[in-house]
Structures are given as C-alpha cells and as structure tokens.
Amino acid sequence: MRSTPRSATCSARSTRCRSAQATAPLQQSSQRLDELRAIANGGLQVITRASPAHKASGSSLKTTAILGLLVGLALAGALVFLLESLDRRVNSAEAFERLYRLPVLATVPPTAFKHSRADDRGRSLEPYRILRSALDFVAVTRQLDTLLVTSAVPGEGKSTASIDLAHAIALAGRRVVLVELDLRQPSFSHHFALDPMRGITTALTGREELQDLLLQPFAQLPNFQLLPAGTLPPNPSELLGSPAVSTLLADLASDDTMVVIDAPPLNPVADAQVLLNNPAIHAALLVARLGYTTRDQVQRARSILDRHMLQPVGLVVTGVRAPGRSGYEVYGPAEPALVEAEALAAAPRRRRAPR
Numbered sequence: 001m002r003s004t005p006r007s008a009t010c011s012a013r014s015t016r017c018r019s020a021q022a023t024a025p026l027q028q029s030s031q032r033l034d035e036l037r038a039i040a041n042g043g044l045q046v047i048t049r050a051s052p053a054h055k056a057s058g059s060s061l062k063t064t065a066i067l068g069l070l071v072g073l074a075l076a077g078a079l080v081f082l083l084e085s086l087d088r089r090v091n092s093a094e095a096f097e098r099l100y101r102l103p104v105l106a107t108v109p110p111t112a113f114k115h116s117r118a119d120d121r122g123r124s125l126e127p128y129r130i131l132r133s134a135l136d137f138v139a140v141t142r143q144l145d146t147l148l149v150t151s152a153v154p155g156e157g158k159s160t161a162s163i164d165l166a167h168a169i170a171l172a173g174r175r176v177v178l179v180e181l182d183l184r185q186p187s188f189s190h191h192f193a194l195d196p197m198r199g200i201t202t203a204l205t206g207r208e209e210l211q212d213l214l215l216q217p218f219a220q221l222p223n224f225q226l227l228p229a230g231t232l233p234p235n236p237s238e239l240l241g242s243p244a245v246s247t248l249l250a251d252l253a254s255d256d257t258m259v260v261i262d263a264p265p266l267n268p269v270a271d272a273q274v275l276l277n278n279p280a281i282h283a284a285l286l287v288a289r290l291g292y293t294t295r296d297q298v299q300r301a302r303s304i305l306d307r308h309m310l311q312p313v314g315l316v317v318t319g320v321r322a323p324g325r326s327g328y329e330v331y332g333p334a335e336p337a338l339v340e341a342e343a344l345a346a347a348p349r350r351r352r353a354p355r
Contacts, residue, residue, distance in 0.1 A: 088294040093317045096288045099298040105285075105314035106131035108161065109321060118163050118191040118217065128161075128168035131316060138283070138313045145253045148284045148310075150263040150272045152301035156289035157318040159187045162262040165285075170224035175257045177214065179227045179249070181275065182264045183236035186229035192217045199230025204244050210251065227252075236264075241274040249280040266301045276308040284312040290319035 090096055093104045112124040138144055149162040159182070166178040179200065180188045189196040194215055203210045215226040233239050253259045261281065264271040275281060284305075288298070305311065 088296060089291050090288070090293055090295060090298060091291050093290070093315075093320060095295075096290075096293075096298070096315055096317055099295060100286060100288070100302055100312075100315055102286060102312055103314045104317050105134040106316050107320035108157070108316060108318040110319055112164070113157060113160055113318070116190055118167065121160075121164060122167075125164055125168050125171070128164045129171075131165055132168045132172060134314065142313075143282045144313070145257070146249055146259040146261065146280060146282045148261045148263050148272075148275055148281050149287060150275075150284060151265050151287040151289075152267050152293055152297045153265050154185065154268065156265075156287050156293060158265070158287040159191070159262050161285075161287045161316050161318065162260050163188075163191055166224065166258075166260040167218075167221075169258055169260070170218075170221045173223070175223040175225075175255070177225045177227060177252045177257055177259050179252065179259060179261045180229040181240060181245075181261050182271075183229050183232055183239065184264060184269060184271065186232070188226070188228045188262070192226065192228075194226070194228055196228065197231050199228035200248070201230035201233055201239070203227075203230075203248065204239065204242070210248065237270050237274055240271050241277075246278055246280040249278070253280070266304050267297060273304060273308065276305075276310045278310075281310060284310055285314065285316060286312045287316045287318060290317055292319065 090099065093107055096102075097104055106127050108127040112121065112127060114124070115121050135144060135147070149158050149165070151158040163178060166176045170176045180186050181200065183201065186196065186199075188194065192215070194217075198208070198213055200213070202208050203213050210227075213227060213230075215228070216222060216224065217226050218224055239245070249259060249261075261275070263275050266272045276284065286301075
C-alpha cells in the first residue's frame with residue numbers, strides 16, 4: 001500500500017522531534033559544564049604564563065627610610081607643638097618684650113642669685129652695671145630719682161634685683177637709699193644683718209626719726225643707705241596710699257639721692273598698684289623670670305600697668321643663661337681698683353632731666 005504525502009510529512013516531523021528530544025539533554029549538560037568551568041576559573045582566560053621576578057617587589061629601602069624620617073619629623077613637630085601649647089611659661093627674653101611691650105634693659109644669669117647675702121654678691125654685679133648704664137640713658141629724657149622695682153608674681157627676683165641695682169649705683173658714687181615697701185613679705189633681713197622690727201613703719205607711726213632708722217649695710221660705701229620695712233602693719237595697702245609715704249619718699253630723694261624701692265608684686269595684692277599712683281615715684285622697673293612666669297600672669301600684669309599713669313622704663317629678665325663657661329663671670333671677678341674707678345668716674349655728674 002503506497003503512503004500518501006501527508007503521512008510522509010508526519011513521519012519526517014516525528015523523526016525531527018525525536019532527534020531534538022534526544023540532543024536536548026546533551027546541550028543542557030554542555031551548558032552546565034561551561035558554567036562550572038567559568039565558576040572554577042573565575043571567568044578569566046590565561047593570556048600568557050607568569051615569569052619569576054628578578055628583584056624584590058614593593059618600596060626600596062631608601063624610599064622606606066625617607067618616608068620613616070618624614071613621619072618621625074612630623075610626629076616630633078606635633079609633640080613639640082603640643083608641649084608648647086601646654087607649657088604656658090615664658091621661655092625667652094624676646095617673648096617678655098612682646099608681652100610686656102617693654103624693652104629688656106638687662107639680663108641676669110642664675111649665677112647672680114647663688115649667694116643669699118648681699119655682701120657676698122659683689123662679684124656678680126656686672127648685669128646691674130649694665131642696667132645702671134641703661135637707666136642713665138633713660139634719665140636724660142625723664143626724671144628718675146625714685147625708681148619702683150616690682151614683678152608680676154613673687155619669686156621672680158625683684159628684691160635681689162633692687163638690692164644689687166642700688167649697690168651698683170652706689171659704686172658709681174651716687175648717694176642711694178634702698179627702701180623696702182613690701183609690707184607683706186619683707187625679705188631684706190635675709191640679705192642683710194638688721195633688726196626686722198625697725199623700719200619705715202616705725203618712721204610712719206612717729207616712734208623714731210627717719211634719719212635714725214637709715215642703715216649703712218656696707219662699711220666701704222657710706223653713700224649707700226637702707227630703710228627696711230619694719231613691723232608689718234595690719235593694713236599695708238591703706239598705709240602705702242597715705243600722704244605720709246609720699247612725703248617720706250620725697251624727703252629721701254632730695255639732694256640728688258637715688259631712691260630704689262622694693263615693692264610688692266603686681267598680681268597678688270593691690271599694694272604695688274597703690275604705689276603706681278604715688279606722685280613721688282618717677283618710674284617703675286619690671287623684673288621677669290625666665291621659665292617661671294606664665295603668659296597669663298604677664299598679660300594680667302600688663303593690664304594692671306595699662307590702668308595707671310606711671311609706666312615702667314623697661315624689663316630686667318632673670319634666669320637667662322649667658323654664653324660662656326659661667327655667664328658674666330667668664331670675664332673674671334671685679335678688681336678692687338674697679339670700685340675706686342667707678343667712684344671717680346661719677347665725679348662729673350650727668351645732666352638730669354628737669355623736675
């Protein structure tokens with residue numbers, strides 16, 4: 001029986017269907033295998049084989065050393081900046097000049113404070129001779145017969161500076177009276193052999209005459225006299241602000257006498273501020289200690305000075321280590337002939353400013 005075209009077409013179509021059904025699992029398996037290969041190889045193709053390196057990879061030793069040096073310098077700079085920001089102390093004379101807005105007239109090394117007794121410091125007066133010369137130049141343009149010596153806080157060396165400055169002025173031949181007006185913590189009894197119960201308070205109360213209370217601390221310097229504080233009063237600020245103090249200072253400054261006043265510090269009490277308003281005082285001298293006084297203390301003292309008419313002539317910076325083996329002593333101690341030469345040099349007196 002002969003097949004018809006319709007049945008031949010169906011037969012061919014059935015063959016193709018069976019062939020497609022037979023190859024479908026193979027295609028799925030091949031596709032699955034390709035997916036597994038891609039997962040195993042990360043989808044990458046090998047272009048060329050890697051070859052071993054001829055030198056070590058990464059930064060060289062020189063580059064690493066330079067980077068380490070830069071990082072170390074940066075850390076050191078940050079540490080220095082941190083320490084300076086935490087340390088508020090003033091550590092240079094130039095910084096004192098900027099904060100006080102005053103010139104430094106003299107610097108005093110720590111060796112000048114080695115001896116507590118004034119008669120033992122005769123070999124350490126060179127800084128105060130420099131200060132004396134600077135004050136002589138100031139005296140050309142303004143009256144400087146009564147000089148108040150003070151500081152921002154206690155412990156900066158104002159008492160020693162006032163004593164040794166008066167000593168240096170007396171060595172030049174001028175008559176000097178050193179007055180202790182620190183009526184809260186007087187210290188002249190530590191520098192001189194004297195009776196701390198007799199002094200300026202004794203004169204102000206009228207118990208003794210002023211001339212009877214003046215002491216001569218150095219036998220070889222009859223032109224150097226000393227007036228200690230005396231008995232401590234219960235009201236030092238009121239006593240220092242009395243007209244009797246102005247009268248006493250004016251009497252002492254007569255006959256070309258230089259009066260050097262050891263005053264209390266500015267910040268803790270009002271005593272020095274009262275003295276800044278005294279018309280009998282012509283000028284003030286600030287003592288500042290290196291590595292001791294803080295910026296805040298200096299700024300407070302400067303603000304106090306700005307509120308008063310009497311302005312300082314300059315600064316004395318203590319604690320400055322001078323170059324050389326032992327500061328000013330590298331030039332050698334003062335010879336005995338120097339004392340006589342200073343007295344003779346003072347014979348032609350300088351021209352003083354009008355009162």
